[in-house]
Amino acid sequence: MVLRSPGPDIQAALDERSGEIFRRIVETYLENGEPLGSRNLSRILPMSLSPASVRNVMSDLEELGLIYSPHVSAGRLPTQLGLRFFVDAFMQVGNISAEDRASIERHVRPHGQKHTAVETMMNEASQALSGMSRGAGLVITTKNDAVLKHVEFIRLEPTKALVVLVGDHDQVENRIIELPAGVTGSQLTEAANFLNAHLSGNTLLEARSQLERLRGEISSELDKLSQDLVERGLAVWSGGFEEAKPTRLIVRGRANLLEGLAGADDIDRLRMLFDDLERKDSLIELLNLAETGPGVRIFIGSENKLFSLSGSSLIVAPYRDGDDKIVGAVGVIGPTRLNYSRIVPMVDYTAQLMSRLSR
Structure with missing residues (x-):
């Protein structure tokens, strides 16, 4: 599993206190999407800090570009840079849970003759990732088993x-x-x-x-x-x-991405995202993204042009055939407020399973 290294300048600028405040802001956002204010923060911190002291630290975090205030007198939310930094520097990625592993294995399994099983396996892998992540599960392949x-x-x-x-x-x-x-x-x-x-x-x-x-x-x-x-x-x-090599894309759970959208503009951006995903050059680009590292890759918002308008995140991993060649990718698209620590091992395990079944 491969994640990018955090920026050394930002990491050096945080001490234990500012790091803890930043972590609490991000975790609250990932849990419920709500901004966290200084008063509530001061109550849940393990160290004793007044709301005024917390506000000073939050101001420093804003200057670093890690958090922002959505409107006057609101609490703070992580920026895209802040989410990237949290994923790289703070997030603990463990092994997949036994429950998630069993759920994936129930869905992603051999079906019938080898040349007819690929489409079924892709469908079920996509469906499993969608249901477990509450995002949109996707599976892409360039491997053509045309009969x-x-x-x-x-x-x-x-x-x-x-x-x-x-x-x-x-x-x-x-x-x-x-x-x-x-x-x-x-x-x-x-x-x-x-x-x-x-x-x-x-x-x-x-x-x-x-x-x-x-x-x-x-x-x-x-x-x-x-x-x-x-x-x-x-x-x-x-x-x-x-x-x-007509690249095939299967996406399940698109409706999950509609939840929590504010209005017509958000829906239009999401529609543009899926229009882009249907284009072959975009699919090849996604495969190229997956191929740039040996394990799971995380792309947040505008880190990839496909998601810059919709503000979505992509967690993606390649899978391989019997010759150890990358023949496709599996992943999850969702809002930036994803449960990264749970979804990363899910995507990783699904890719490993798809690789074993593609051999």
Whole structure:
């Protein structure tokens, strides 16, 4: 689990007293979203301080940019910088609780055939994180387990053909290929029939393995030109569904983010956030964020441009396949007032579980 280091200048500026006051302000905000005033603070501090002394310390914390007053005569709330500093310097991140672990394991588990289980696992992981965090749970993947249902070669010109690939989720990929010299219409049909008979129902990885096992059979069943077409058809699949790597996003619990919004402007900002999330370049950006560290990453508010308008936070961690390559990410989006100390180990454990089940 990786968190950023706190700024040394800010940390050096805090003594035990100011650190305790700052911690109480942030913890109150994370618990109930309310500002904490000097009078109430003086009552709950472990050291004896008058409200006037507390106000002096709060003034110093404001100068450091860690807290602010939402309006005149109000208590204090943490700024975005203050939340980042609290997460880095004060927050204690322990192990996931037994209850949370069991809940995640109930949701995120193997389902059916490997190539049909990924979507279900993503849905349930997203749903679990949403329900447990009261934020929006998200799962992103670039790993494409498209299953070939049908392939067809359609001659366009004497030296060109259209290859039509149909995947299990009705994905259709059309590519024009150069034909080997001398290919006949019957050889196009023969190659398509061979691919459909032997490779339909397989993922690309499974199809390649199957083709290796069928090398001898291919040589006996097909002539050289038809063998060449089979190879080209497989190459088109590899350069089609797989090359595009259509990033998939599943988000559950969007309604959770509507709770506590003040008005139409807040809802519009939230709508813009989800519009941005649906764009492929934004999803790739989220994956890149997850890939920048080996464990959980926390982004608060404008630390990431996706969340600068909505003022949201993102807690995200990558998950890996059997080759230890990052193939996706899991996370929670929510208001800055998240229970970070609980959600960080939840996201971390979900990512670990997704990695084990993706192998």
